[in-house]
Amino acid sequence: MTKHEGRFSRRSVLRGGAALAATAAVSPYLVFRAHAAPATGELAMIAGTPNPNGALEKLYLLKGDPLAGPIQSIVTETGASVPVSGLERGERRLVRLMHFNDMHNHITEMHAKKGDTHVFSQMVKQVKALRAAAAADEVVLFISGGDDHTGSIFDELMGWSPQEFLADAGYRVYSAGGVDVAVLGNHEFDRGAEVLKKGIATDARFPLLSANVHGSAFLKRDDDYVAAAIGEVKGLRIGFVGLTTSVDTRVGQPADPGLAVASPLDAVRNVLPALASITDMVVVLSHCGYGSEQHKSGKAGTTRTIGEGDFAIAETIAPLTDKPIVIIGAHTHTKLNAEGIDPHNMVEGVLITQAQAHGAFLGEIAMSIRAENGRKGWFSSVGLRHTKSRDKRVKAGEPGFEALEQEEDYDVDFEQAHVAPLIKALDTRLNEVIGQVPDDQLVSTERTFADRYVGETALANFMNDALVKRSENFPNGRIDIALFNASGLASGLSQGSLSFRQWYDVMPYADGVHVATMTGAQIRDMLTSNAKRILRPEEVDKVDTSAFVSRGFLHFSSALRYTIKLNGSAGEAEAVDITIAGKPIEHALDKDYKVAFNTYIALGGFGETWNGKPIGGDVPGQIPSMDLRDLPYDHTGLIYRNEVVAMIREVRTMVAQTGVALDQRVHLLR
Template structure:
């Protein structure tokens, strides 16, 4: 397939370059020479390469070798290419600012017909350009990504699901044009498979990507497609980078890449840090491993989340191994850290930990005043977050909210036009792609979906939830027993004939990920009883516009859950009865644990649709407390609900009664 959004940003083969770089004195204790820079056990080969021309690195070196076999004791380099040594005089000072973002998840521009487009990434680009443009002579301004540049928006579709479908790697293409200097591989970089990740790197990444603990993939190879670590030099300051990827949530064990594995990030960092610190003034750990450690609650986790060896453990291990300044720029957990300055809880063993939420909501900013050969003495100056703004063109200029909303001067319009707009245009072609056929649209049209979604069983919701259960057989954490989706998330129906990507995107336009909760039968029964009170009752339906949102959070379920709602005389009296799960009465399974797939909106408590303990709203009388799903233990898969359903449609080829798009009596309503 030709690439309609090619913009001259094709990646140079920097992982294979070896240009001669003039050097100075060597460090005999840490550096030796070896022809062709081939690293042996306990060694890393230091290979010079070209940095992103839109970034600020003056010299860039990739460290190749195996950081997992044991401690790195020696750094080798090609004969005639000595390791760059300090050029700063003793006590000479540089101010290093590291601007950072994480978990962008392709939320480059958030498109909305009524509110207008929110130019998240172009807002960040403007901030970076302004800061870099105002930098003083002794100031260095880097721009880095802490991972998960993929999965979560319509831009994902430019990557396709197979190499022949590839159009662009939107995240890496935008990063390259914006001047990102370096990035770490996040777990969601592997969601569409390592073969497509490699294609994205080769085509669109003009910066190195790091991971010291990913290994074994047959598609992306360490030292060819990514490296464990790197060293950059700017204005005489040498900055070492280590990349680490979460060992908990990366998609391993997939049939097309069975040997992809993720080793301990702590061990990888421990093996690398001493050797790297010998030839660097400061170390930046790009950790896509999550804030906290083991089980921890922060960011997008409403309850304790399994982090494993997260940022606490990494900082605890790295801190004592060097007296050089170390900052850990994190991702994965979507945590907002140090928004108002340094929080001392985020300094572990002398290592500053920071993170900038997700989806471009903030640009992180760490400033360090570093003096040559003075280690960590007085090295921090400030840390904080710069917020981006949402767009809402419906708000008038005299409205008090106007100043808090995105205006044209808040984003880099030239960048948006040159680099983001062509990808949006390319999506027009992608959205027209036929993903399957609708064999019979009885019960599936917009009119029928709108008429059904708040008052009972919905054919389209049945199909969606059943499709997700089927797709879950390939989930890293194992299959789910049940799936749910909220009524307001069903935004359109489908028509007989060709089903395009846009057609299905209109059905479920929201960027919901899949979150898997473990629920006991007793908890499931309580949630179903709460759901019964959210139904739009017959006496209400006559006066309600069924095309509008009835924001009560009413849920639909997959086929292995069948039950009846008895309405009673009021919403408070409504209840769920005759509940069967997997063919057995739920009352006989109250102690059993079920894996239930939620979409993001509900997993986060549904905000105004209240699955968060607050009273059920949207004109439901009686001040009825909602069931708080946020207390459930969630596994955040990062998979996109819509994409999983689309993948199922592509596999089956047909949406219709014969593939489960019908009412089957799983929900009945009784007075």
């Protein structure tokens, strides 16, 4: 983003509804003055540089503090030439918002047998075609709903520090592909705000938005991202405001203790009236999740904690303006409005939509915007365009061939120019064979998904035991117990050679190793809470275990053994017969143990609630969770996945003798 180099010229002050020295209808929020720095209650409208590959002709960044209170005025350099609408009275524009969300760096899906699926290049081809065919009164924008990091091997190009940084793959291809604007999602912060800042500065040629992220020691509002922006194209003026989930963003990390996420409702309530007053329409980029409070959709197999989600946002903003508003959602990976507008997704005239995740769909919102027409009859169509998967084993004429990606379905030149160099940079690490899987009976994706929420899981056993073994060389000594959350197991393994990329698919999340000192009594309490989180036998047939069951169920290394006594309900479930290294817990309640946590659980599990809030994921009874956030932690700086990969390289073959086994470390007693 460029900083404004000019100075404001004082022409008039417009506040409270009366226009002083103005000949056209103007916003009551505008203030014109000589100095750009906004005061409390103000946002400065600063000229920025649109993505040269995008559609916007002009870009204005709204800088200032959106959280100090309602925005009473917008400081601008453009004087009375900024009317309420960018269109003449009665003038019309057809607007197409082409959107995606939660790409998680699944830019190109690489598969040794099926071939590569060129997900983002398929989207680029469609957007380019729409822009090339656009009529004189048609606008085509390309928008990301956030979570553009964490989930694929491309993340490895970012490294874990600015010194290790090679590229921000997502932002680099988005810039080349013509993305106009994006919002900061919670997973943008997984590798720390300092690395994110490097990625934005190096590779983002479009504005990043969030009105409610604040306080980072590294990522600076108004320098690296802004609360809101205004884009102009073909006379149409579009306002954008970004919102980030306050539930699942990794705040509270020692390297950046000031990073915080305020209420998205407070932020949008403060910003939207002023933003709407000088735009023809407003797009809210909400990386807050579909629903509100507890809700089940998208990647959730049971309800999960959403907090102030899209329903609450829509109810908040609908009365604030009569301008057209759409909420492009994200975070929950929800497929919305695939066959047109679902009435459940219209809240007081505000559309909520979302395009699932990982590039499965390119969302499309087509609107007829007419000056001073408000939210009357403004939708032409809403839907999702399915991207195709590759399977080169299926030949022309065979069943299913037409539904699979072929060369004509993606922008081949774009892929070669912009994605292929990133893949080449990853080649060595992608293709490295780190081990062998002689038999996938216990570790297949199907088996892992079936086991992970209901009890002992072979892959989790291997991972946790590997970390304990690796800790023999940790600077601060060996750990006694390691744990990992069930939902962090994102895939299983197939028989044959095991590549780094395949293991990355198992553990895609950016988890560090944090070693807490816990007493035996605290470990007993943790297991008691864990017993209430298990997917009970009577629930299994009703729940899709391939989806996220956001209860925070934990797996442990072999030194910790126990029985889950299910009893009659989750509230009555208990952990019994607990032993640590063969010693009954009753004889070790005052003894200290070193317990290794992954980052997600050490920070309280967010929506999976190891933070004192009630256990979610459809567990009845509002059962309070144990709060793990205030344990005394040694933040090792080590990466959980890297330690496990090192163990795989050492043992080479993943079999029972090297730890891939079920050893009855947890029993279920009905």
